[in-house]
Every structure is written in structure tokens, then in C-alpha cells.
Amino acid sequence: DTGVSQNPRHKITKRGQNVTFRCDPISEHNRLYWYRQTLGQGPEFLTYFQNEAQLEKSRLLSDRFSAERPKGSFSTLEIQRTEQGDSAMYLCASSSRDSNQPQHFGDGTRLSIL
């Protein structure tokens, strides 16, 4: 069990630029989740996948956000035309299909918009 891996750990970009984050889940986990955490707050759910299917999206996920999990393994989260309000920690988590099993989190990608 190598844990959930997220890259990059930090991303600094100018407003209006596009950014992409990657998440590699625990290999035997078929569920993958994205959360956003702003300073001083708890994480907020963005979206989740079961295998390659994106099954739920939060209304927080505006049309500038897109997530993919093309082969049911790693996932990417892209933000287009970044805005100041996108500055946050983006957390990825994975879990097995059993609903009573906990989610395991990566260390996150911290996004700073200049």
C-alpha cells in the first residue's frame, strides 16, 4: 500500500491560466474523490468516480472545472481560466467499493493564484 499520491504538491500560477493536477489512488481502490479545502475550513466535496465513470459532481464544480479518470486508475482535475477564488488545497482520496470503508487521502495540491 503506497498510499494516494498527488502531483504537484504546490502550483503557483497567474490568474487566467489553466492548471492540471494529477491523483494516483491506492491501486486496488475503485473509487476516487476530489475535495477542495480553503484556509480554515473543512474539505468540500467536488466529484467522485467509480472506476472510469464520473458518478456525481458538486455544484461547486463550475464549468471551468473538469475531472477525468480515463482508465479507471489515475485521475486529473483541470481548472481553466483560473480565478483568485480558486486558490485552495485540492485533495484527492480513494476507497474500495464497500460503503463502510474509509477514504484515504493524499497530501493535496496547494494552488495559489497570483
Next chain:
Amino acid sequence: AQSVTQLGSHVSVSEGALVLLRCNYSSSVPPYLFWYVQYPNQGLQLLLKYTSAATLVKGINGFEAEFKKSETSFHLTKPSAHMSDAAEYFCAVSPKAAGNKLTFGGGTRVLVKP
């Protein structure tokens, strides 16, 4: 919709003293309940979970939590605080259904005084 309330955004305890972190949830049916800990610039680490088995749940690092359905509470305790317990703690709930996305409380930051 589910919601989680953590009473007290900051808690200060002396080393060796009792740690008590409060969590109340709102849900139409008893959900699954979790406590996570977050150290600076890291992801979330699972401390313990409640999934309909014993109401008193023991976790890692000497923490435990008790599920009280009548009070819709899941408070976290540790008999004797250690300096390494200084971190932010999040209570979370998920529905007992497919998807099991987590809804987090706002977090409680614990400061341990020597």
C-alpha cells in the same frame, strides 16, 4: 442533506490533560461517522470510524469516540494529551449508500501547552 457541526474552532489543552472535541451531525438516518486529523501542509489521516458496530470506537494514537444516536453526537476524546497531538481535527459523515461522499465539519485546531 447532511451537515456536521464542530463546537469550538480552537481548543487549548495542557500536556497530559484530557482532550475533548465535540461533533454533532444532522442526518435523516444514522450515517457513517469518521474523525480525521490533519497536520500542516498534509492530507487527512483517519483516526477512527463508526459504521454501525460498537458505539464506542477506538482509534489510533489513543483516541476514541462514542456514537450517541439520541444526541446525534460523535465526540472525540483522548485521556492524556501529547505534544504530537497538536493538529487540526475534522469530523465527517457519509451516507450509508452508494457514493459515500464525505461531509466535513469546520474543524477544530488543537494546541497542546507544555
